[in-house]
Amino acid sequence: MWSWRGDLTSSHSSSILELESRRGAVALFGHPNVGKSVLFQRLTGRYVMVSNYPGTTVELSRGAARFMADTAVVDTPGIVALPPRSEDEQVALRMLLDEPVRTIVQVSDGKNLRRSLLLSIQLAEMGLPMVLALNMMDEAEARGVSVDDRLLAERLDLAVVPTVATRGTGVKRLASAIESARAPRLRITYPEAIEESLAELAARLPESALDSRAVGLLWLSGDETVEAWVADRVDEETLRDLVACRAETASKFSESVSAVVQRVHLAYVDELVPDVVRETSGGSVGLAVKLGRLATDRFWAWPILAAILYGTYWFVGVFGSGYLVGWIEGSLFGKTINPWVIEWVHRLVPVHLVADFFVGSYGLWTMGMTYALALILPIVATFFLVFSLLEDTGYLPRLAVVTNRLFSALGLNGKAALPMVLGLGCVTMATLTTRILENKRDRLLAILLLALGVPCSAQLGIVLGMLGAISLVATLIWGGVVLAVILVVGALAARLVPGERTALVLELPPLRLPVISNVLAKTAARLEWYLKEVVPLFLAGAALLFVLDETGALPALINAFEPLVSGWLGLPAAASTAFLVGFLRRDFGATGLFVMQSHGQLSPQQVVVAMVTITLFIPCVASVFMIARERGVRTAAAMTALILPLAFLVGGAVHWTLLGIGWGGR
C-alpha cells in the first residue's frame, strides 16, 4: 500500500539522498508481511504505514538511521522471489540495480525459514555486505520453532540476528551487525551449462555493484527488470550476443532456466534447514487461527462479512456521518465558529469584496474550510479508524478470498479487493496500491473500476446521509445502479482489454489483535495526508466559484450547462456548480448537493439522480494525476473521456426511468 512520506520535508529528503549517494544505503529486503516497515521504523524513527497484509509498501521509503552515524535506510516492497512477478517487486530489484546499496538487510519470518532462505540465497549471491534479521521470533517460539542462528550464520557466511521488531528486541544488535557487515562468500554450484553461460556473461554484462553471477542468473531467467537495465547500458551487438547466449542456455534444458535455478536453491535449503531449525511440537490451533479460517469458510465468511459491514456502517454512517457531522457542522461551525469568523472578518476587512472572498457564499472559510473540516473530516476520520483496525487484524486478505468469485466476473481476482476497499478511503492512494496486482491488464482494470464507481468514504458518507434521509428504496436504487454500472463496465472491459485473467494466489497472514497505538498512528497519518491533499483543493474550488460568481461567468456557465443538468438530468440549474467543483473532487461536489438538499432544493428523485451521477464522476484531480503517473497520460485521458459522459448518460437514464415510473417527484 501507499507509504507515508508526509513527514519527509524536501530538505530532509535531499539530505538523505545525498547521504545515500555518498555512503550507500542500508536496504531492507524480504518477503511481504514479515515486518520490514516496523523494523524500518525502529531503525530510523520515521513512521511508515504498517499493516497486517502483504503489499503495504509499494514504493521505497527512506530515512536516516538512529543508531548508525551518517547512514540512510531504505524500506523496499516485499518480494517473494527473484525474478519479481509484480510491479512492486520490480521496484525492489530496481533499487538494487540502480542505487548505491552499502548493506542488504534481509528481514525474514523466523517461523517460516525455508521460504526465507530461498530469498537469502539469492540476495547473498548479489555480492554485497548482508545481514539476515530473523524477525517474528516471538511467534516462532510460540509455535515451538527454534533456530540455531550461530550455525545458520556460519553456513551462510553472514551475520544472523534474531529480532522482534514490534517490541524493538534485537534492533541495536542488528544495527551493530549492519556496521560490521561484509559480503558473504556463499557460492552455489549450478548445472554445468548454466555455469558456462555465467562465465561467458560475466565479460559481456555491463559493470554493476552487484556480482555478475547474480545479474547473469537473472538475465538467464528472463527477468524483465534486468533485461531493461542491460538494454540501457549495452550496444545492440552485445545485446544480440547476450540474448543468443540466453537462448542457447535455455535450449539445453527441458524446463525454464529459472526453474532449474530454483530447484538448485530448493535442494540447498532442504539440506540446510534440518540442521538449523528445531520444531519441538506442532503447537495447538489457537483461537486466532480458528477465527482466521472461519473468515474464509464457505458458510461462516458471509455472516462475518455482514457483521463487519454493519459495524462499519454504524460507526461511519450513523455515528460519523450522522451524529458527528450534525454536531460539528450544525452546532460547532454553524452556531459558534462561523458567526465569530464572519463577524471578525467583516470588522477587520472593510472592503466588502475581499471580506466575501473569505466569508461570503463561496468564501474560503465559509465554503472551503467548512466543507472540508465540518462535513468531510468527521466521516473520513471514522472511516480511516475502522480501516486501520481491519488492516491490523489481517482481515483484508481474507476479504480477497471471499470476494474472489465476484472479481472473477470482472476479469480480476480477489486481490483486487484490497485496492477497492482502500479506495473507499481514498482513490488516489488505492490507485497506487494496484501495483500489488500481478499484470498490467489487472492493474488497468482495477484502476478503471476505482475511478468509475468506488466512492471515497467522505463522498460515501454524504451520499448515504442524503439517501438515508429519503428512504431505503432510494439507497437501494443508487446502490443497484452503481453496482450494475461497475459490473457491466468491468465485464466489458475485461473482454476488451487484451490479456488473460490472473488466478488468485495470496498469503493469508495470521489474524492478530490490533495494536491500538499503531491503529491511531495510521489514522492520524492518513488524516494528515487527507488534509494536505483535500484542503488546498477545497480552497481552490471555493476560490474558483467566487471568481466565476463575481465576474458573472457562473450564471453563464450555469446557463450553458442547463440543457445537460436540467434538461437531461432533471436537476435544478444551480446543481451545475456542484458538478463544476466535482471536477476537482467529487466529494466536494457531493457536499454542494448535500447543502442544496438541506435547503429543500432537491426532490427525492433529484437526489438519487444527482448521487448516481456524482458517484460515477471522476474521483478528483489528484487521482487523475496518479493514474497518469502510474499508467501514462493517454490512459488517464481515455479514462476521463469514458467516465464523464458515462456518468451523465447513466444519471439521465435513471432520471427518465424514475420519471417514467413516477417515483420520487415532489
Place this chain on the structure above:
Amino acid sequence: MSADTPASQPELLTCSMCGYRFDPDENEACESCPMHRGCALVCCPACGYSEVDPRRSRLVSLVSRLAVRLRLFRRPVRPSAPGLTLADIPPGRRACIEALDELSAGRCHQLQAYGVAPGRYVEIVQQTPVTVIRVEHIDLAFESAIARGIRVASGRQSVSAAQQ
C-alpha cells in the same frame, strides 16, 4: 480462462447419430461451403449428420453461459493434472507435493518460493470458495484451477496422525 490452466486437449464432439467422436475444427470440407462463414453446424465425418458446435453458435454459447451463471448445470471442470491433485484432497489432510508441471513456469516459480515444492508436505485447510493450504506456518490461498495443476502423492494422512 485463467492463464494457469494447463494446455487443454481439443474439445471433441460426439455425433448424436453414430457416436463417433471428432474434432470439429478438423472438418476441412466445410471450408469449401460458400455459407460456412458464421455457420454453427458441423458435419460428422463418419455419417455426415449435422451437429451444432456450441463454440460456434453465439445463441447456444449465450444460453450456456446464462445457464452456468444461474447454476442450471455445473460449470465444466477444467482438466486436472493426471492422477491425484491437490484439489482432490479433503480439508484436514496432508499431502506430499509430487509435481507442479501442469502450471505455467511463472506460477510454478512463485508457488515453489512459498514452499509448495516437490517432496514437501502441505496441509489442506479448505477447498471452497478457494483452496487454502498450510505450508510451514503460513496459510496460502489459491484458486482451484491452480490446485488442479498440482500433483500430489497421497492425501490419506490426517494432520493429527502426521503429528503423532
